[in-house]
Amino acid sequence: MVLESKELVWCMAGMPGVDISKRVPIRDLFERGEVGREYVVAGWVDAVRVHGGIVFVVLRDRSGRVQLVVKKNVSREAWQKARDLSLESVVVAKGRLVESKAALGGRELQVTELEVLAEADPLPIDIHEPEKTVLAKRLDWRFLDLRNPRNQLIFLVEAEMARAARQWFIEHGFVEIFTPKIVGSATEGGAEVFTVIYFDKPAYLAQSPQLYKQMGVIAGFEKVFEIGPAFRAEPHHTTRHLTEYTSIDFEMGFIKSYEDVMDVVEGVVKAMIEAAIRKYGDVIREYFPDAWLEPVKEVPRIDIAEVKQLLAKKGKILSPEEDLDTEAERMIGEIVLEEYGSPLVFVKRYPWNARPFYTMPCTCAVEGAQYPECCRDLRPDTPTCSFDLLFRGLEIATGGQRQHNPQCLVEQIKQKGLNPENFKWYIDMFRFGAPPHGGAGIGLERVVMQLLGLKNIREARLVPRDPERLIP
RNA sequence: GCCGCGGUAGUAUAGCCCGGCCCAGUAUGCGGGCCUGUCAAGCCCGUGACCCGGGUUCAAAUCCCGGCCGCGGCGCCA
Known part of the structure; x- marks a missing residue:
């Protein structure tokens, strides 16, 4: 078979960027993750906090949440993507697991690579605090x-x-x-x-x-x-x-x-x-x-x-x-x-x-x-x-x-x-x-x-x- | 199905009784800016709304009628 287009090669070999097949559930980082090792996680963007040269991203999958730390002086490319993230976008990230007293759960991921798999539009409802939206409206956006x-x-x-x-x-x-x-x-x-x-x-x-x-x-x-x-x-x-x-x-x-x-x-x-x-x-x-x-x-x-x-x-x-x-x-x-x-x-x-x-x-x-x-x-x-x-x-x-x-x-x-x-x-x-x-x-x-x-x-x-x- | 209450920015609300001081206030979101340890980040600037149709009136978010939708209670039921 002759492969002609670049897309076809990607189909066979997977998308470029962070290898999603290496993905681990977020909970694993806290339960059996080894500090100092590199991990790939993927999920939805739960929160973004931009502090100039450092961006904190809270990533959520069905198993839990983890804080990603994206620093300008570690990866300018990842930092740029991180500061532009919209809530609930789907991302995959690779980074080193480190101890951090400041982070929720005591651990966070120091990100070296970040890929946006799907960008999210501005949200029509507040999903962090459901009680702030009437049930009927929540059901419209179930x-x-x-x-x-x-x-x-x-x-x-x-x-x-x-x-x-x-x-x-x-x-x-x-x-x-x-x-x-x-x-x-x-x-x-x-x-x-x-x-x-x-x-x-x-x-x-x-x-x-x-x-x-x-x-x-x-x-x-x-x-x-x-x-x-x-x-x-x-x-x-x-x-x-x-x-x-x-x-x-x-x-x-x-x-x-x-x-x-x-x-x-x-x-x-x-x-x-x-x-x-x-x-x-x-x-x-x-x-x-x-x-x-x-x-x-x-x-x-x-x-x-x-x-x-x-x-x-x-x-x-x-x-x-x-x-x-x-x-x-x-x-x-x-x-x-x-x-x-x-x-x-x-x-x-x-x-x-x-x-x-x-x-x-x-x-x-x-x-x-x-x-x-x-x-x-x-x-x-x-x-x-x-x-x-x-x-x-x-x-x-x-x-x-x-x-x-x-x-x-x-x-x-x-x-x-x-x-x-x-x-x-x-x-x-x-x-x-x-x-x-x-x-x-x-x-x-x-x-x-x-x-x-x-x-x-x-x-x-x-x-x-x-x-x-x-x-x- | 019956009774009662309601519908204002993306979301949640103030204003409605007593029409004009409302080209509609607040919070949050969203857009822009500053910021290397935040965690509902913060600070500054900006953006954005009166459910639809008809009526009353010099004037309607505000009063009246109809529709659609929502909420609660009851009947009834899992």
Whole structure:
């Protein structure tokens, strides 16, 4: 082959200048770097301080920050480039590692060569102090916002929690499944689904993998889980709702009661919280003063009727068929923290009125229950085998036992005012041997939000979607 | 979806109630200058803005209407 152009030679041999393949992570300079040796580092320009013949450049990569010292009398060429650097430009530098009492971390790099790989325009937001810019504006420039270590940490924590959940499920015999997100019928019959055009038919974005994970159990996998997106077309303007979020879902067969399901939720959520604290506890403490960083002991499980009694003592009156409202959830979070020392609490036996059609009513889950009479005339306040999990006063998970008797299912669909015709394929699943089963869904961003003490769930979503925001 | 509050330089804000003293103040950024040990560097000089549309008025950043967007609360929810 004949090489004709200079560019082609560079392509084969690499760019001219400092050899980026010799690059070491900045943290290594402090942890195992030898003083006196030469190193190559590369990253973003975090700060530039020009003092005439000496320029200090703080360089940042994902592992940390180091001060580069660029002196005119060492390399005039490097010094000239350094004094013209704009913040967040990408540079690669070669220099000698030296001890310095004045430098952050006690070491700095005396630069001999400096290359600018990509110049940055003036920044539209202050990335050093995110709180100086409103969240909406930060989200417009999310890729810059995330260069801040605090903001990046949120997603390192999120990744670790998702990893811990996945590991917990696998270790406990759950099979990971991947269910459709384009669906032909709305799961729970509500209006809160996004419509999409699927060739010539209307279709919807899945608001939950609910019916499909049940299919997984009934299909014979017995225990399944999925970590995937869920879509809700509800125009909430709140600090805890997204229209697109990550749901950690599982479903398990051959359960004795919904207590078995709560055992799993408790196991998974504890594993997530412990993993985050183990891996990032110290850094979290540094950036998030409101974070929950204590190990979680046993999680109390309280009847909603009992919860309402506790609330009544504090002056909050709720009727038997009512769900807990926002204030009630916050209050019960405080009460449980005080009485049990737990940031987590299960509230169980929600009334039929407050639960979807597929929920197992307690009238069907008692010994000797007669199908389908047990579900015939459910009252609004009939207790169901269901629960919510609250973390620091916010709902982070919902679950329960599911109705697995096809006749009762039809009955319950009707009682919710829905048309059984629309759920034919779903009901059919229960006509060929469906074991007693249950499951739950955990909102990943909400867990992260509550652990770190974030004020807005949008911070816990890489690129959040809310009723207004579609870009970026 | 309902209720309330808001939209001023790249960013964050003052001014708005009580229209003219505002060709809009401050901080930071940005541009230029001085500076060889700074670390939110400092000092000097400069630059840059009233969300869009309509209305009231001699006069609108300021008052009124509509739109778009943002923030918070609620319902609801993960």
